[in-house]
Amino acid sequence: MTDPRRHIPRTDAVLADPRLVKAVARIGYPLVKKAVVDAQQRARTGEIPPESIVEAAVDALPRHASGLRPVLNATGILVHTNLGRAPLSAAAVDAVAAAAGVTNVEFDLRTGQRAPRGRGALEALAAAVPTAGGVHVVNNNAAALLLVALALAGDGREIVISRGELVEIGDGFRIPELLACTGAKLREVGATNRCRPDDYADAINERTAFVLKVHPSNFLVSGFTREVGVSELAGLGVPIVADVGSGLLRPHPLLPDEPDVATALAEGAALVTASGDKLLGGPQAGLLFGAADLVHRLRRHPAARALRVDKLTLAALEATLRGPLPPVPAMLIGSRSDLFGRAEKLASELRESGISAVPVQTEAAVGGGGAPGVRLPSAAVSLPARFTAALRAGEPPVVGRTDKDRCLLDLSTVDAAQDKVVAAAVRAAAVT
Known part of the structure; x- marks a missing residue:
């Protein structure tokens, strides 16, 4: 044969x-x-x-030349680091597409001369926090802290920081190691759970470059604790640098304990750093706000060139700040009462297809190192546990979470317009 x-x-x-x-x-x-x-x-x-x-x-054949694939986030974590943190708004996506080709990122079309890089994004950032004397953008919040340390303490001067704020920021990277690699010296004060104003005051000397206030971001310390706020540090006679991390520009009624840029500046911070791809809802970026002279020093430091953002980030950031409300802030303030109704409807449709689906009340989280401990009322469709893996393997992949041997598809992170897509994905997974 x-x-x-x-x-x-x-x-x-x-x-x-x-x-x-x-x-x-x-x-x-x-x-x-x-x-x-x-x-x-x-x-x-x-x-x-x-x-x-x-x-x-x-x-x-893959749909795209890149291995990155669009994913539906049904985890109930609004800012999911492993899923790319904040999804961009339609306005930001459109701006990225417009900037993807040849664009006027450093060119003045009126005069035909070179122009400041990303002027539109910087103007939008300054307008969003008008109390900031100056603003600057680098490629992420860790880079913002790195630039501050290099510019203000890279000559071996001291950074005063509470022992309770020597945090790890993810993937094994730790704040003290990040700062130490700049040549700065760390002066640790207080205890892990308690720090007082006198601890900072006693550490200030002629070698002090600044006091750093770091938001713990993704954990809570409770019980016999004490921390010192920016307003209590402002009178020490040295610059106060506040890392608010999560990118909240102004106070938010649902997140009363989450630090924000405007408040930190009002309380006396000389510089404030924040992330662009968390609660702001924009692209990955490190946002810097503060005294005009200090921001100018940061912008002119040699390392600023290595940490600068590209034209796509500048376009997305400007559109995020000027355009309609991005998905993450919208999810945060969305009606929680509507979620259970959506879960009931979706579960009912799936049961008609012979799938064991029930609506359940649950809780969502901000995630991404923001608002630790805050739980948001939510609703989910509960499915047999085998759907967790099957849905991830589908097209498009739907990422839920497993809880008590059930697959939960939390609708707080799913746009209502995508409910039909979720239903189709569940039906497809049921026959695999």
Whole structure:
């Protein structure tokens, strides 16, 4: 008998199929060739017949040249670090697309001369916090702290910081190690759970560059505790640098204990750093606000060039600040009463398809190192636990969470317009 593997077509013959030729123009030759080679290997092992190689290769083609895929966040964590933190608003996405090609990022179209980089984004940032004497943008909040330490204490001067604020910020990176690598010296004060104004005052000397106030971000210390606020530190005679982390620009009624930029400045902080991709709802960026002379020093420091953001970030940040409310702030203030009604409707539709689905009341969280301990009333569709993995493998992937051996799809992080997409994904997962 003839070995069926002899009928496997050559790679160049498969690649000549018009659908694959079109795919090469869309996602590139290497990805298309890989799909073809993988399909040929499946035919060699007998998994598919040789005549199905082209169809198998076409079906296996990725949608994009990048491995990043759009995901539906049904975890109930508004700012999910592993899922890219804040989803951009439609206005920001449109701005990114407009800036993706040739753009006037450092060019004045009126005069034909070079212009300040990202002027529109900086003007929008200054307008959002008008009490700031100056503003600057770098590539993330850790970079903002790094630049402050380099510019103000990189010559070996001291940074005074509470022992209770020597935090780890994720993926093994720790604030003290980040600051120490700049050449600054850390002067730790107080105890892990309690720090008093006198602890800071006793540490101030001629080598002090600034006092750093770090928001713990993703944990709470409760019980026999004491911390010193910015207003209590403002009279020490040295600059106070406040890291508010989560990117809240002004006080928020639902987050009364979350520090914000405007309040920190009003209480006497000389510089405030924050993240752009958390509660602000914008792109990843480190936002700097404060005294005009200090911000100017940061902007002119040699390291500022290495930490600057690209044109896409500048475009997204400006559109986030000037445009309609982004998804994360909108989710935060959205009606919680509507969520259970959506969960009831979605669960009912799924039960009609023979799927064990029930609506449940649950709690959502801000996430992303913001508002630790704050729980937001929410609602979810509860499914058998096997759906957690099956939904992640679908198209589009739907990421829920497992609780008490059930898969929960929390609707606080799902736009109502996507409920039908979620339902279709669950029905598809039910038959896999």
